[in-house]
Amino acid sequence: MPRFLHTADWQMGRSFSRFDADDGAALAEARYAAIEALAQLAVDQDCDAVLVAGDVFDAQTVSDRTIRRVFNATSAFKGPWVMLPGNHDAALAESVWTRAGRLGAVPDNVHLALEPGVTVLAEQRLAILAAPLTQRHTYSDLTAAFDEWETPAGLLRIGLAHGSIQGVLPDEVDATNPIAPDRTQLAGLDYLALGDWHGTKQINERTWYSGTPEPERFRNNDAGYVLVVDLAEPGALPDVHRHDTARYRWYQWRETLSVPSDLDQLIARMQELPEASVLDLRLEGAITLEGHQHLNHGLSLAEARFRSVSCDRSGLQLEPTEEDIAALHADGYLGEAIEELRLRQGGDVSGPARDALAILASLLSSGTQEVTK
Incomplete structure (x- = not known):
């Protein structure tokens, strides 16, 4: 035959x-x-x-x-x-x-x-x-x-x-x-x-x-x-x-984050992918400062495992909670700067404002961790 x-x-x-x-x-x-x-x-x-x-x-x-x-x-x-x-x-x-x-x-x-x-x-x-x-x-x-x-x-x-x-x-x-x-x-x-x-x-x-x-x-x-x-x-x-016959599998995900469980589910899905993965993410919605740090950690682990990871966060709004702000212990000028960045996210400069707020939060969080060691 x-x-x-x-x-x-x-x-x-x-x-x-x-x-x-x-x-x-x-x-x-x-x-x-x-x-x-x-x-x-x-x-x-x-x-x-x-x-x-x-x-x-x-x-x-x-x-x-x-x-x-x-x-x-x-x-x-x-x-x-x-x-x-x-x-x-x-x-x-x-x-x-x-x-x-x-x-x-x-x-x-x-x-x-x-x-x-x-x-x-x-x-x-x-x-x-x-x-x-x-x-x-x-x-x-x-x-x-x-x-x-x-x-x-x-x-x-x-x-x-x-x-x-x-x-x-x-x-x-x-x-x-x-x-x-x-x-x-x-x-x-x-x-x-x-x-x-x-x-x-x-x-x-x-x-x-x-x-x-x-x-x-x-x-x-x-x-x-x-x-x-x-x-x-x-x-x-x-x-x-x-x-x-494939060595690599390609995945393109378009996700909207609304509540913390959305992020948890996203990271869990990433962890289930095989190591020979090429992942392209585009995220929209809103995320807290704590969620932002959680996302960064999850992406860092994925980048170490997968062949390639790219993540477009241009549609993702950073919305710190009162608990997020309190945890930063930012008083005086820093507190005013954080509040200004929070307000400016809704305008035309939402991308830069979001990024600046994330960087500032990361720096403050790192400094707090150093002090408490």
Whole structure:
């Protein structure tokens, strides 16, 4: 029974410039590890082939070193690979693919589907109908050609394409590179392996997006997996299994803090996350001085555990309680300054006023602790 691994959207050479240099480098390196992991998975699962449905590279301008490292990362699986150009690495007249050829970087077992057509893997009983993108954006369905292409009898008809299934994905996603939702029926495909949507998604019983094997953005769409597909014979329904390949998991939380228990629950949730986490927080609402110190402590612990933590507090109002102020033992001028900062938080300078109040409270709290030791 033929079995193949379906993956896509590696985006190799992607830059993570929004992160600190160490974190960005680690996130980039994890993408090479993901290729190595899926290659080993193909070995462990006795796959007959690996199909890559576009966007192997993030851009045409990736370095020669990146090109060589990508193909080196596939070395564990010695069977056939079929790689399809996507919108990020379209098969232009001069492209990352032609450069890979000149470098001699493409192994003999890697088939580059740079032109529309059928790649026949007779030994594996697979006929791969490929619709490569030859420019970044198209407005016609390149998979329509599948309907007319003939394949050898007895081989599975597997479509390989990169684009947007019409009427299924969000409207802003399916504007270009369209693919008909019933292409498997129209073309008599046993399976349609898709790339472009970075999460694992089933369109129908024969059509799947595999998603990217290593998440690279804050979108909750089931990224970080590859698919292993079994097909007993032409016409049989595929048996699809999802396998986790992600090193890092990305979380984007938008939280409103109203009462102390909201903060307690937030910190408890952070503590439950795995160490290989990339966390992006945006906080709104109000917090006391004591809560502010509690939040700082929780974030400090998270920063030490996770790959990356960022926290936007621009929408978070600092509202000291009477107990907070009394605990600071701030009399005279300092007391007046704290009261002024409290009043100014509601104006246009709420951000600076909040920050100044937090800093002053922290300094006073530290000084009080020193005195009481």
